[in-house]
Amino acid sequence: MYDYIIAGAGSAGCVLANRLSADPDIRVCLIEAGPPDKSPFIHTPVGILALMRSKTLNWGYYTAPQPHMYDRQLFWPRGKTLGGSSSTNAMIYTRGHRWDYDHWAELGNRGWGYEDMLRYFRKAEHREAGGSDYHGTGGPLNVARLRSPNPISLAFVEAGVQAGYPRNDDFSGPEQEGVGLYEVTHKNGKRWSAAQAYLREAEQRPNLDIITNALVTRVLLNGKRVEGVEFLRDGTRQVVRASAEVILSGGAINSPQVLLLSGIGPGEELQRHGLEVKHELKGVGRNLQDHLDVLVVQRCTKPVTYGFGLDSLYRGPKGIYDFFVKKQGMFTTNGAEAGGFIRSSPDEPIPDLQFHLTAMCLDNHGLNTRLLFQHGYSLHVCELRPKSRGYISLNSADPTQAAHIQPNYLEAPEDLEKMVKAVKIARNVLAQPALKEYCGDEVFPGKQVQSDDEIREFVRRKADTIYHPVGTCKMGNDDMAVVDDRLRVHGLEGLRVVDASIMPTLVGGNTNAPTIAIGEKGAEMILEDRKRGSDTVPPAVAVAQ
Ligand SMILES: Cc1cc2nc3c(=O)[nH]c(=O)nc-3n(C[C@H](O)[C@H](O)[C@H](O)COP(=O)(O)OP(=O)(O)OC[C@H]3O[C@@H](n4cnc5c(N)ncnc54)[C@H](O)[C@@H]3O)c2cc1C
DSSP: OEEEEEEOOSHHHHHHHHHHHTSTTSOEEEEOSSOOSOOHHHHSGGGHHHHHHOSSSBOOEEOOOBTTTTTBOOEEOOBOSTTGGGGTSOOEEOOOOHHHHHHHHHTTOTTOSHHHHHHHHHHHEEETTOOOSSOOSSSSEEEEEOSSOOHHHHHHHHHHHHTTOOBOSOTTSSOOOEEEEOEESEETTEEOOHHHHHTTTGGGOTTEEEEOSOEEEEEEEETTEEEEEEEEETTEEEEEEEEEEEEEOSHHHHHHHHHHHTTEEOHHHHHHTTOOOSEEOTTTTOOBBOOEEEEEEEEESSTTSSOOSTTHHHHHHHHHHIIIIISOSGGGOOSEEEEEEEOSSTTOSSOOEEEEEESSOOSGGGTOHHHHTSOEEEEEEEESSOOOOBEEEOSOSOTTSOOEEEOOTTOSHHHHHHHHHHHHHHHHHHTSGGGGGGEEEEEESOTTOOSHHHHHHHHHHHOEEOSOOBOTTOBSSSTTOSBOTTOBBTTOBSEEEOSGGGOSSOOSSOSHHHHHHHHHHHHHHHHHHHHHTGGGSOOOOOOOO
């Protein structure tokens, strides 16, 4: 019997495992579907390309056909190992905009405003560049500057400035707006995942058990009280029990899936799959939001980018030497080294588009191998606060089957128009003098794509995820909310969700650091409630407003 069981060892789950087990009197069990994070591809930043294809460290999901994108089914990678997606992501450290958190608070979520969240960002962080009112030092999550940025990344920043955007060396400081090099979750040139940051020391503690290769299939309910979880390991079903709480941290796809499989969710859907309705909660899986992204790809006239070619015969071994001996060089690249946050028009009060510049010719997440054999660079641009909403539901009552993922991209016509603007803006940046010496032919959209209609068509045919699904167990008090502002599942005892799924609205930035901050705040609230003895008090049931 444990006090707490955490289902999912990702960005949030690792934080919880560490913070809860810091008290030797609290027994914690962390259950992870994937294997331990031993692969060298995880720890070598450039390994992200290999992780995209991994069958063991990546869930490798596909969405349902996209009705507004010619029924394309889009690839949705998610990390499946200790550290979760923080072990397979692009390591960019950003937080979103102050407005995003103040908006969560305005929606009625007490304690989630920007000033409140700043405390958790700072608590988590160790910023090598130094602490400030905005940044922490001494926290577990190492945040570093890139050691060997590519010349294209540096030229992109100059091009952005030439296009009229402010230079910004700190997207998580007083101003988010501008272009610059990203800071990354690296230490000594290596990936610094949530597992590296939060588990390495904690996994030695006798009061923390970590079970890997174990798929949580459902939570166990006794009336309205959650008492444990069932999981599948080596083909056998096993049960573990928690005296205090079960915490779901499986991420925005899997946490709602586990709730649904447990009979917690919209009754009609559960019945359709032959599942007993144990707790009607109609918001489970709804409110799915993601950053839709489009790429403008340019051939590079000089062999400075990360494309594979004859020069790799020299650059490859040099990269290995630089990485292992000097802890720098091209193997320390996080893929998307530079970028920024800009406003698509002066009427926007805050940045509504984000750039990610990769010094590679990319198509379809790098899965289009042919393009990787050319020198080139790709400017991603995504809309930060899309209006379209999708959902996660079940394909099957079988827990080993993937959930049904319907992001419903471009459902809102405004989203398509914003993406058209985004393509034009990206092209303008890439045409600036700072990139002239590198600038070859445009691969995508291609020079035949010029009119707004042609760009709309291009977006529908090519736009893709930039990996930030959130919102499917949203926090709030309306009748579609799944958790309250202490992250307790409405109407049940002993069950919380703590991960990216609780965000009521998508933040305007990358989602790893925000999810780690959610983990920090979640852990603090769990420990506070434990002290008060209020973890046995049923949370408020959602009320329709
Ligand atoms: C390819 C990629 C690139 C990205 N790049 C960036 C970036 O550069 N910067 C950034 O800020 N964000 C980035 N993100 C997003 C960011 O990493 C995620 O938003 C964040 O990691 C989500 O954290 P989480 O805790 O909600 O879920 P995850 O970190 O995905 O963790 C969920 C964990 O739960 C496990 N799990 C799921 N279901 C079960 C189950 N039933 N039983 C047991 N275990 C289960 C999973 O295997 C996983 O380990 C990227 C994501 C991806 C996929």
